[in-house]
Amino acid sequence: xxxxxxxxxxxxxxxxxxxxxxxxxxxxxxxxxxxxxxxxxxxxxxxxxxxxxxxxxxxxxxxxxxxxxxxxxxxxxxxxxxxxxxxxxxxxxxxxxxxxxxxxxxxxxxxxxxxxxxxxxxxxxxxxxxxxxxxxxxxxxxxxxxxxxxxxxxxxxxxxxxxxxxxxxxxxxxxxxxxxxxxxxxxxxxxxxxxxxxxxxxxxxxxxxxxxxxxxxxxxxxxxxxxxxxxxxxxxxxxxxxxxxxxxxxxxxxxxxxxxxxxxxxxxxxxxxxxxxxxxxxxxxxxxxxxxxxxxxxxxxxxxxxxxxxxxxxxxxxxxxxxxxxxxxxxxxxxxxxxxxxxxxxxxxxxxxxxxxxxxxxxxxxxxxxxxxxxxxxxxxxxxxxxxxxxxxxxxxxxxxxxxxxxxxxxxx
Amino acid sequence: xxxxxxxxxxxxxxxxxxxxxxxxxxxxxxxxxxxxxxxxxxxxxxxxxxxxxxxxxxxxxxxxxxxxxxxxxxxxxxxxxxxxxxxxxxxxxxxxxxxxxxxxxxxxxxxxxxxxxxxxxxxxxxxxxxxxxxxxxxxxxxxxxxxxxxxxxxxxxxxxxxxxxxxxxxxxxxxxxxxxxxxxxxxxxxxxxxxxxxxxxxxxxxxxxxxxxxx
Numbered sequence: 001x002x003x004x005x006x007x008x009x010x011x012x013x014x015x016x017x018x019x020x021x022x023x024x025x026x027x028x029x030x031x032x033x034x035x036x037x038x039x040x041x042x043x044x045x046x047x048x049x050x051x052x053x054x055x056x057x058x059x060x061x062x063x064x065x066x067x068x069x070x071x072x073x074x075x076x077x078x079x080x081x082x083x084x085x086x087x088x089x090x091x092x093x094x095x096x097x098x099x100x101x102x103x104x105x106x107x108x109x110x111x112x113x114x115x116x117x118x119x120x121x122x123x124x125x126x127x128x129x130x131x132x133x134x135x136x137x138x139x140x141x142x143x144x145x146x147x148x149x150x151x152x153x154x155x156x157x158x159x160x161x162x163x164x165x166x167x168x169x170x171x172x173x174x175x176x177x178x179x180x181x182x183x184x185x186x187x188x189x190x191x192x193x194x195x196x197x198x199x200x201x202x203x204x205x206x207x208x209x210x211x212x213x214x215x216x217x218x219x220x221x222x223x224x225x226x227x228x229x230x231x232x233x234x235x236x237x238x239x240x241x242x243x244x245x246x247x248x249x250x251x252x253x254x255x256x257x258x259x260x261x262x263x264x265x266x267x268x269x270x271x272x273x274x275x276x277x278x279x280x281x282x283x284x285x286x287x288x289x290x291x292x293x294x295x296x297x298x299x300x301x302x303x304x305x306x307x308x309x310x311x312x313x314x315x316x317x318x319x320x321x322x323x324x325x326x327x328x329x330x331x332x333x334x335x336x337x338x339x340x341x342x343x344x345x346x347x348x349x350x351x352x353x354x355x356x357x358x359x360x361x362x363x364x365x366x367x368x369x370x371x372x373x374x375x376x377x378x379x380x381x382x383x384x385x386x387x388x389x390x391x392x393x394x395x396x397x398x399x400x401x402x403x404x405x406x407x408x409x410x411x412x413x
Numbered sequence: 414x415x416x417x418x419x420x421x422x423x424x425x426x427x428x429x430x431x432x433x434x435x436x437x438x439x440x441x442x443x444x445x446x447x448x449x450x451x452x453x454x455x456x457x458x459x460x461x462x463x464x465x466x467x468x469x470x471x472x473x474x475x476x477x478x479x480x481x482x483x484x485x486x487x488x489x490x491x492x493x494x495x496x497x498x499x500x501x502x503x504x505x506x507x508x509x510x511x512x513x514x515x516x517x518x519x520x521x522x523x524x525x526x527x528x529x530x531x532x533x534x535x536x537x538x539x540x541x542x543x544x545x546x547x548x549x550x551x552x553x554x555x556x557x558x559x560x561x562x563x564x565x566x567x568x569x570x571x572x573x574x575x576x577x578x579x580x581x582x583x584x585x586x587x588x589x590x591x592x593x594x595x596x597x598x599x600x601x602x603x604x605x606x607x608x609x610x611x612x613x614x615x616x617x618x619x620x621x622x623x624x625x626x627x628x
Binding site for chain 2: 320
């Protein structure tokens with residue numbers, strides 16, 4: 001089945017994707033520094049331009065300088081580390097972060113012009129035939145935990161180990177709400193393929209965020225945590241763990257960790273956009289069918305990447321807006337808030353698919369509209385209940401009752 | 414501290430309430446704050462092109478200068494009070510018999526190690542004749558440690574470059590009552606912040622271009 005045309009097609013797509021991703025990761029570092037600077041009323045890097053000239057280009061040459069600096073830095077291996085694992089950990093996380101993109105579509109399809117009859121149109125995804133796309137994303141994404149854990153363990157350093165431990169607990173905990181958030185979408189679509197999920201949203205014209213807001217909230221929070229971004233960056237926590245699991249890393253190995261981190265963020269942004277914001281679809285701009293012209297195909301890529309950029313921008317804004325969680329708050333959020341909310345969402349969506357459409361038809365209302373009403377009602381109701389039931393984080397400040405003997409606080413303890 | 418103490422005032426944290434527990438107002442507040450700052454005016458001074466504006470140049474403690482008197486001679490009488498007061502021991506004076514009748518001694522050499530100096534201004538406080546002062550020049554630089562040890566001509570040239578600035582020297586001589594002018598006339602060396610000098614304050618160019626920033 002895999003003839004030479006398919007292999008060449010796949011190789012071209014892989015080369016394109018890896019080149020684009022590496023460039024994107026480098027320039028996202030610059031964007032991150034810019035946004036950080038702007039939010040702190042600074043200007044950010046604006047000096048480095050075209051190498052060997054005095055042209056500045058608003059600092060767009062900074063990623064080149066950063067990359068060269070990283071490559072020429074000494075790759076120091078401390079004497080107390082486990083050599084094999086120390087080397088293996090960054091490679092693992094890097095490869096895992098990159099491999100996720102095999103099933104993530106970065107556009108729709110190319111037009112069929114120039115194809116022999118009977119051939120499949122070229123889909124803008126490296127591995128178009130994988131029917132278990134979502135499960136693949138989870139499986140490969142799960143390997144990233146190994147990179148972090150192994151890095152923390154192999155470094156033989158207490159901060160690294162703490163970072164690795166925290167990260168292991170965090171990533172595994174948040175994988176559950178992440179899965180539950182997706183499950184609603186998968187149930188509604190009936191397919192695990194990411195391009196099928198986009199196609200369904202494009203066909204119906206309603207993005208999943210409109211009909212499953214609760215699922216979106218759960219997935220969004222979990223994706224933040226999986227990407228290890230603030231306010232969920234406990235594995236690194238520069239202020240407390242001096243970098244966490246990558247404290248002992250330097251040179252190219254450190255670069256692999258940092259690039260992998262940005263790849264995680266890009267992947268999370270892609271998934272958020274594809275699952276909940278309609279992927280390449282935009283009303284009245286991109287159309288929704290399988291047949292596209294060249295303009296349409298390029299337009300779809302631009303729309304998708306624009307949405308992804310917006311998501312990444314939000315990731316970066318959030319970093320400076322909200323403080324980091326304490327570890328117990330993190331776990332409370334995962335197990336006591338997000339997991340039940342995700343379950344509620346799955347139950348509501350499943351019940352809707354089983355009975356809802358029939359009911360809507362009998363009552364004579366549009367199914368999409370009633371689904372949206374149900375989804376938003378679920379979100380608000382679940383939010384109110386969670387707020388009322390779950391304590392808002394443990395307050396461990398000293399109280400009068402706890403310190404002064406004989407007051408009512410002591411009895412309560 | 415005894416928690417029973419009658420004078421102790423206990424402050425209870427405010428109750429979060431329903432909206433506080435949802436975290437939504439707090440999330441919104443954080444986001445609006447960052448968004449506001451994202452588009453606000455940036456305070457960075459683009460240093461080599463723009464000059465940093467010193468809000469209180471008279472109080473600023475930058476590079477030292479050795480003041481001249483009305484006849485253009487060094488004002489210092491080599492009493493060693495500054496060197497004694499200096500906590501960093503960065504002032505090195507070699508005194509000699511004064512060639513002038515109005516004082517006994519004068520400094521044959523007067524070296525200040527600008528790298529050791531902590532810019533505390535004690536020398537300025539100690540000087541009985543207001544001969545040593547700190548200017549508002551802040552961007553001194555050099556290519557070697559030796560270069561950063563400023564000798565007497567260098568320190569005098571700092572005076573020549575800053576004497577006409579807005580920073581009215583306490584011990585220096587202003588334009589009107591100076592008899593002898595060792596440097597250019599003041600009109601040729603205006604101290605304006607609008608025209609930043611191309612060379613920052615370095616030793617190679619003591620008198621060509623006046624550094625700006627002093628007021």
